[in-house]
Amino acid sequence: MQTHFSEEQLKDKDNKSSEKIFRKCVHCGFCNATCPTYQLLGDELDGPRGRIYLIKDMLENNKPANEKVVKHIDRCLSCYSCMTTCPSGVNYMHLIDHGRNHIEKTYKRPFSDRFIRNFLSVTLSKSTNFKIVLILSLFIKPFRFFFPKKIREMLDLMPGKLPNKTLPKMKVYRTEKKKKPVARVALLTGCVQKVISPQINEATIRLLNRHGIEVIVPKDIDCCGSLNHHLGKSNLANQTFKKNISIWHNEYIKNGLDAIISNTSGCGTTLKDYGFMFRSDKDLKKKAKKISELTKDISEYLEENVKLNFIKNKKNDKEYKIAYHSACSMQHGQKIHKEPINLIKKTGNQVIDIPDGHICCGSAGTYNLLQNDIAKKLLKNKISNIEKIKPQFIATGNIGCITQIANGTKIPILHTVEIIDWYTGGPKPGVLRKL
Ligand code: SF4
């Protein structure tokens, strides 16, 4: 694709990177074939190629965003299916991030949009705030019919009760006494995940500790920053990124870290991009790169580094048919697909592919809250594809997908790490008690 940025414009680091990406695009449109919004809406501007043109036009011509551009960019799920399909290696993720930041700087959204986006930014990225909202939602839920559609849709996605915690809140989770740890890792517990599904972090910690790995959870790290990043709120996101980089890097230098573990693939994708985001920051460049290099999804870390001790007993000797849902941030964002499937297969269960498994379930961070109509259609298609293969339960590696899919089916869904924990000596996951 030809570009027409001036030399002055190319002094800006983001323009410079985006220009290189635009040049790689050969307009072939292969990406449209696997884009969920293009498939549903059939409009060129709701596909990756059309969005690339919209972003290019704004940046090259220094144009402020307008209502039309915002509509089509907002409809993008950031699922990155287009990146897996693109034969030219176009990094659409960096383009859409740049486009969203430009929109946030140059476009004034209607009041209701601004209110909802600010509300999500304040509540979801801080676990304490989110917990307060969750408790309030429990009281409001019975009266949901009195609220506007948008609020009703948000309430529907909130869990019906506060989950129980079984592990104490600590900074360091040590391995069995007297044994020297074989490795030391930091765990990102996630701002939303630790409130609504603490059992995922608990299973991760138990499993790692049982295999001789010490786990640290720095108390000042809450969110990875991706919620604000995807809302285009770059200042807020940058504050979080910088704080996280500094805390983890200090820990790495002072006490040593073999990895930073993410058990939410949406967050892991962002951590792995810290290096790119701070590529021109002379103070943080090297540190951010190190954090990205250290980041591993839990399935990637277990498959590559841990000799798992599977235990067969009466409680887990039944063979289950499990549908593996590959979260977009996992398969397209991090290119991790085989690892979780291999891990689940090692438990002796049958893992089956979901038809059209490359297409998003509609969760996509805050997408199911902001673009509920499209998200519902994607969920309906996903559930229909899952139910066709009749699994006993579903496994995945991302809390957003777990919440979204659980909203559309009675088939139990759980995190991959909960299965591995169970088959290596941990408790049977609560959602499977009736199976
Ligand atoms: S990220 Fe997903 S929704 Fe957005 S353009 Fe690419 S394939 Fe389409």
Ligand code: SF4
């Ligand atoms: S597949 Fe890649 S090269 Fe082809 S139009 Fe899409 S982004 Fe451009």
